[in-house]
Amino acid sequence: MGSAAEWSPSSWQSKPIKQVVTYDDQTAVSAALSKLSSLPPIVTPTEIIKLKSSLRDAALGKSFLLQGGDCAELFSYCADDPINAKIKLLLQMSLVLIWGSNKPIIRIGRMAGQYAKPRSSPTEIVDGKEMPSFRGDILNGFDPAHRHVDPDRLVTAYFHSATTLNYIRGQLSSGIADLHNPLDWDLGHVQDEGLQKKYSQIVSNISESLRFMRTIGADTSGQLQTVDLYTSHEGLVLEYEQSLTRRLKHPVGYQSSLSNDGRGWYNTSAHFIWIGDRTRQIDGGHVEYFRGIENPIGIKVGPSMKNDELVELLDIVNPNKEIGKVTLITRYGKDKVESMLGPHIEAVKKSGHVVVWQCDPMHGNTHSTPTGIKTRSFNSIFSELSSALKVHKEHSSFLGGMHLELTGDAVTECTGGSEGLAEEDLSLNYTTYCDPRLNEKQALELAFLVAGHYREDNAL
Numbered sequence: 001m002g003s004a005a006e007w008s009p010s011s012w013q014s015k016p017i018k019q020v021v022t023y024d025d026q027t028a029v030s031a032a033l034s035k036l037s038s039l040p041p042i043v044t045p046t047e048i049i050k051l052k053s054s055l056r057d058a059a060l061g062k063s064f065l066l067q068g069g070d071c072a073e074l075f076s077y078c079a080d081d082p083i084n085a086k087i088k089l090l091l092q093m094s095l096v097l098i099w100g101s102n103k104p105i106i107r108i109g110r111m112a113g114q115y116a117k118p119r120s121s122p123t124e125i126v127d128g129k130e131m132p133s134f135r136g137d138i139l140n141g142f143d144p145a146h147r148h149v150d151p152d153r154l155v156t157a158y159f160h161s162a163t164t165l166n167y168i169r170g171q172l173s174s175g176i177a178d179l180h181n182p183l184d185w186d187l188g189h190v191q192d193e194g195l196q197k198k199y200s201q202i203v204s205n206i207s208e209s210l211r212f213m214r215t216i217g218a219d220t221s222g223q224l225q226t227v228d229l230y231t232s233h234e235g236l237v238l239e240y241e242q243s244l245t246r247r248l249k250h251p252v253g254y255q256s257s258l259s260n261d262g263r264g265w266y267n268t269s270a271h272f273i274w275i276g277d278r279t280r281q282i283d284g285g286h287v288e289y290f291r292g293i294e295n296p297i298g299i300k301v302g303p304s305m306k307n308d309e310l311v312e313l314l315d316i317v318n319p320n321k322e323i324g325k326v327t328l329i330t331r332y333g334k335d336k337v338e339s340m341l342g343p344h345i346e347a348v349k350k351s352g353h354v355v356v357w358q359c360d361p362m363h364g365n366t367h368s369t370p371t372g373i374k375t376r377s378f379n380s381i382f383s384e385l386s387s388a389l390k391v392h393k394e395h396s397s398f399l400g401g402m403h404l405e406l407t408g409d410a411v412t413e414c415t416g417g418s419e420g421l422a423e424e425d426l427s428l429n430y431t432t433y434c435d436p437r438l439n440e441k442q443a444l445e446l447a448f449l450v451a452g453h454y455r456e457d458n459a460l
Contacts, residue, residue: 007291009265009289010242012289013285015284017284019279033239033243037243039158042113042158042244042268046251049294055324055327056324060323061398062103065105065106066401067107067404068089068108068109068443074137075115084408085407086111086406087171087229088176095203096444100451100452106401107229108230112168113270119133119135136236138153138156154237154239157240165231192419192441232274233273235297236276240269241267258292275290275298282312282313291317298326298327299329302332305340311348311351324355326353327358332384334364345391349395361404362376366435376413377414378446379416385402402450405436406439407437412427414438414439417441
């Protein structure tokens with residue numbers, strides 16, 4: 001790889017690339033990318049660097065990262081009810097995790113831009129006919145009539161991302177996250193009495209603490225009325241990411257390790273983007289693009305990742321070894337996590353890199369039912385999370401976060417959990433357009449289980 005001075009937002013184009021997008025009309029592509037390049041940033045350097053600072057704490061074990069949202073976000077999810085449901089679920093889960101871990105929680109949504117999905121094959125069979133695979137709303141439509149890759153969707157993705165984030169910001173500034181009114185975060189579809197009781201007890205404890213603080217005059221209410229909620233997506237479609245990469249002034253006080261002229265290259269499409277397990281080739285276009293941006297970044301780490309390859313990747317994308325610049329999102333599967341995570345932890349330690357270790361217990365635990373429905377088992381998801389917590393402790397490391405595919409809706413896509421969803425129940429409300437997601441009840445239950453682990457650990 002070249003030096004940082006040789007990097008540009010377009011230098012990835014000289015490298016081989018996986019998940020190539022082929023457009024028929026290059027004139028239309030050029031027009032779409034030109035339009036994107038002229039539009040204002042969706043996020044700001046100040047927000048990006050604030051998240052980067054928080055992730056430094058997560059890398060040092062001082063905070064915990066909760067990242068969650070849809071597998072493949074659709075343009076139709078840009079509506080008040082779906083967005084509210086996800087905001088509330090992430091807030092509820094973070095409240096439970098704060099109670100359990102006694103640490104600040106960093107919240108990142110897989111939303112306002114998670115419109116692209118890598119696929120293992122460029123085509124798929126639908127109703128007996130072979131057609132282009134659905135690659136996410138940013139490229140083509142799920143409807144068989146709309147499988148043609150359309151460059152106008154790049155611009156449409158921008159406007160849906162900006163609108164979603166605008167609504168999130170408005171809701172947060174309007175008090176949706178006000179801890180003075182935690183009971184306003186109703187549990188929606190969750191009817192389980194046990195979960196309701198646990199959650200209500202936590203809310204009661206928080207309300208009591210706030211009343212006490214108010215009584216003694218220590219209630220800093222302005223800090224309790226809102227929270228930070230950052231956005232993220234897989235940086236898969238590099239033409240889109242390049243068009244939203246801008247050279248901007250650094251926030252006051254920020255010292256960049258990539259530039260010393262007071263400016264840096266910021267990806268303004270989201271606060272945080274990640275490289276997928278299918279596109280992390282050392283000499284590939286995605287790694288080349290990611291190495292030049294100021295944003296904190298993620299790298300998916302699957303079972304095929306070799307120790308030396310992982311260290312080489314870190315050296316390329318973070319040559320100055322900024323603490324917390326890189327989040328390693330491990331996704332081994334419940335049967336491989338205990339054999340693979342430890343050696344990866346030790347290799348990274350030896351390299352001198354200090355990363356955020358984040359467990360993605362979803363992607364390594366996907367299977368299909370005998371009738372061909374893609375699903376995940378709640379027990380397998382929790383098993384991988386539990387194993388990750390255990391392995392990190394054994395290696396004097398920190399699990400800095402968890403990365404979940406979830407929705408605030410009462411879907412039936414993952415089996416298990418206290419509601420006991422079986423494979424025959426999947427068809428009741430299976431609405432995902434890609435991978436199965438935890439529903440609100442399952443996601444909240446998982447937060448309680450992880451919080452319970454931390455409380456037990458802290459009591460020892």
